[in-house]
Amino acid sequence: MSRRPRPRTVTALVVASTLLLVGCGSPSPEVEREPRVVGELLPAVDISEMRLPIPDEELRVVEPGWVTEPQYADGIYLGGAERDGVLEFTALADTGEVLWSAQRPASCAGFVVTTDGAGRALAVLTDTETTGEALAAVTATAYELATGRRVWGPVEVSGPHQGPGLVFAAPPAGMMGETGPRTALDPGTGRVAVAETASGEVRLVGEYGGVVLTVESDALVARATADDSELWRVELADHGWGSSAVSASPEAPPAPGLVILTVSDPADARGVLIDLGSGAVLSESVTEVAVDATSGALVTLDGATLQAFDRDREALWSQTVAPGTTIAALGGVLLYLREGDVLRVHNVITGAVAEAYDPGREGAIVVPWQIAPNGASVLVHDRGYLVATVYEPEGAGDAGL
Amino acid sequence: MLAVAAVIVALVLAMSRNRDSGAEPAATAPVPGGPTEVQGPEQLDLRSAERREADDLLAVGPVDAPVALVVFSDYQCPFCARWSAETLPLLMDHVDAGELRIEWRDVNVFGPASERAARASYAAAKQGVFWEYHDRLFEGGATRTENELGDEALIALAEELGLDVERFTADLASAETVAQITENAQLGIDLGAYSTPAFILGGQPIVGAQPSAVFLDAFAAALAAAR
Numbered sequence: 001m002s003r004r005p006r007p008r009t010v011t012a013l014v015v016a017s018t019l020l021l022v023g024c025g026s027p028s029p030e031v032e033r034e035p036r037v038v039g040e041l042l043p044a045v046d047i048s049e050m051r052l053p054i055p056d057e058e059l060r061v062v063e064p065g066w067v068t069e070p071q072y073a074d075g076i077y078l079g080g081a082e083r084d085g086v087l088e089f090t091a092l093a094d095t096g097e098v099l100w101s102a103q104r105p106a107s108c109a110g111f112v113v114t115t116d117g118a119g120r121a122l123a124v125l126t127d128t129e130t131t132g133e134a135l136a137a138v139t140a141t142a143y144e145l146a147t148g149r150r151v152w153g154p155v156e157v158s159g160p161h162q163g164p165g166l167v168f169a170a171p172p173a174g175m176m177g178e179t180g181p182r183t184a185l186d187p188g189t190g191r192v193a194v195a196e197t198a199s200g201e202v203r204l205v206g207e208y209g210g211v212v213l214t215v216e217s218d219a220l221v222a223r224a225t226a227d228d229s230e231l232w233r234v235e236l237a238d239h240g241w242g243s244s245a246v247s248a249s250p251e252a253p254p255a256p257g258l259v260i261l262t263v264s265d266p267a268d269a270r271g272v273l274i275d276l277g278s279g280a281v282l283s284e285s286v287t288e289v290a291v292d293a294t295s296g297a298l299v300t301l302d303g304a305t306l307q308a309f310d311r312d313r314e315a316l317w318s319q320t321v322a323p324g325t326t327i328a329a330l331g332g333v334l335l336y337l338r339e340g341d342v343l344r345v346h347n348v349i350t351g352a353v354a355e356a357y358d359p360g361r362e363g364a365i366v367v368p369w370q371i372a373p374n375g376a377s378v379l380v381h382d383r384g385y386l387v388a389t390v391y392e393p394e395g396a397g398d399a400g401l
Numbered sequence: 402m403l404a405v406a407a408v409i410v411a412l413v414l415a416m417s418r419n420r421d422s423g424a425e426p427a428a429t430a431p432v433p434g435g436p437t438e439v440q441g442p443e444q445l446d447l448r449s450a451e452r453r454e455a456d457d458l459l460a461v462g463p464v465d466a467p468v469a470l471v472v473f474s475d476y477q478c479p480f481c482a483r484w485s486a487e488t489l490p491l492l493m494d495h496v497d498a499g500e501l502r503i504e505w506r507d508v509n510v511f512g513p514a515s516e517r518a519a520r521a522s523y524a525a526a527k528q529g530v531f532w533e534y535h536d537r538l539f540e541g542g543a544t545r546t547e548n549e550l551g552d553e554a555l556i557a558l559a560e561e562l563g564l565d566v567e568r569f570t571a572d573l574a575s576a577e578t579v580a581q582i583t584e585n586a587q588l589g590i591d592l593g594a595y596s597t598p599a600f601i602l603g604g605q606p607i608v609g610a611q612p613s614a615v616f617l618d619a620f621a622a623a624l625a626a627a628r
Binding site: 051305306308315316317318319320321322338341342343344345346350351352353354355356357359364365366367380381382 | 435436437478510511610611
């Protein structure tokens with residue numbers, strides 16, 4: 001999978017998170033918190049006035065109505081839509097079937113799709129609940145993404161969801177940092193795997209599918225959330241990084257097993273690409289990264305430098321691109337680049353400019369945002385998010401609570 | 402002019418799909434925040450980019466060599482420098498064998514310093530030392546800084562190479578040099594060069610500083626096809 005939110009969207013999310021935080025505890029309409037099985041196919045939307053990528057033209061395109069950026073794992077998308085003042089999350093199979101839905105108050109409700117140590121995809125939804133110790137504590141509950149069955153929770157967390165992964169932050173109140181101490185949960189159980197202390201000896205960077213990254217003394221450390229075992233350790237000095245300079249990147253991980261961190265120094269901030277399995281630093285200067293689930297090709301963008309690598313990380317090609325060029329999506333061996341108002345698509349294996357849109361077709365250009373290994377994709381359109389679904393044989397894919 | 406086209410990079414390539422539609426990319430209804438144009442490849446006879454002119458000062462190898470390589474480059478492009486250091490010497494062996502002709506075209510997508518360097522290399526070519534001058538601009542497989550591509554530095558390099566400095570200085574700024582460099586750059590732009598480096602080898606496009614083996618394999622295939 002390659003999922004890579006655009007910076008503008010990330011900024012919007014940060015703003016949205018702030019608003020949600022402010023809104024915690026405010027009254028909200030009645031909500032149906034427990035997931036409800038839906039099992040209905042969304043109707044196909046009319047694409048006659050749209051220019052879709054050629055690989056998507058023959059697919060059934062549906063419109064889930066999400067107002068939040070959808071997240072994806074194992075062939076299922078999770079996104080939220082506001083309905084009558086309530087935030088309703090829907091799990092959508094890549095066939096276009098709504099598997100289940102669950103509601104949360106529109107305020108203070110975060111969500112994240114992750115996987116536990118066994119590789120099971122989970123949806124974790126936050127909530128606000130009154131407890132004996134607090135009037136409006138934030139809780140998190142995990143559900144099996146495919147079925148909506150509860151796996152653990154609700155568990156009380158330190159504050160609203162912050163991410164990456166199952167990272168929650170206490171509200172700011174004179175504590176360390178801008179958000180107060182952070183905690184990371186183990187996706188498999190919901191127990192606290194790492195908690196920052198006021199002394200700052202352990203600084204939490206992020207949680208990535210059961211692996212939590214921390215900065216401890218002079219090292220970046222990866223631990224398994226399940227048993228706290230140390231997986232690897234990278235000495236900061238070996239790369240010239242200061243202990244306070246390493247933080248999570250607003251860029252989402254480009255693929256399972258890869259993480260982008262931000263390293264700041266007095267001169268500038270740069271993205272660092274790390275292999276989550278080994279701690280190997282694959283690149284110390286990236287602005288964007290994407291992985292093609294089909295071919296395994298990795299593309300890195302560093303300012304005006306675009307480079308492609310094969311599955312074994314051998315160089316495929318490299319090009320200089322215009323300043324401001326960004327990666328819109330990568331999948332199905334096609335790399336979608338945005339250069340201002342222009343969209344250009346390259347074959348990721350050869351670097352060649354590919355004809356990914358029918359030049360004879362008119363309509364609003366629809367751009368892929370996330371492309372799954374089987375070709376299903378999330379598309380961005382002026383009406384919001386669309387999903388190009390894949391065909392599923394009749395009778396397959398039953399899901400239930 | 403060139404600066405306007407500076408955002409354009411890369412070579413129009415053979416397509417992943419053959420189409421007989423010659424339609425221009427369709428103008429579309431604007432999508433808020435969305436693209437309004439798709440840049441696609443076009444069907445071109447890429448071999449037509451070969452000039453095969455005996456008086457081409459930026460070429461090496463027999464005019465009638467069985468295979469020609471057209472290089473679209475920029476003196477501020479790091480991958481162009483790397484390609485010149487790593488791959489070009491391997492291809493020069495085939496030039497020496499009379500099997501390959503290389504035609505150099507500076508597209509100068511990085512702006513004025515690149516254009517200045519291209520004019521300087523052409524001025525050097527007028528004194529018969531284009532490749533020596535080119536090699537020094539990409540010395541060690543690296544690009545020079547913008548300051549090191551200033552008029553003074555470029556003239557100093559000509560002096561180091563033993564050129565007639567007065568003549569070099571005049572050629573550097575001459576209308577004829579400007580016209581030639583502009584024409585060469587326009588060739589790349591007309592072909593749809595969206596990035597550098599870009600190549601046409603035996604009529605087939607190769608984009609980017611790909612491993613040397615890619616070029617050697619493509620050359621071998623083109624040579625076999627030409628014989």
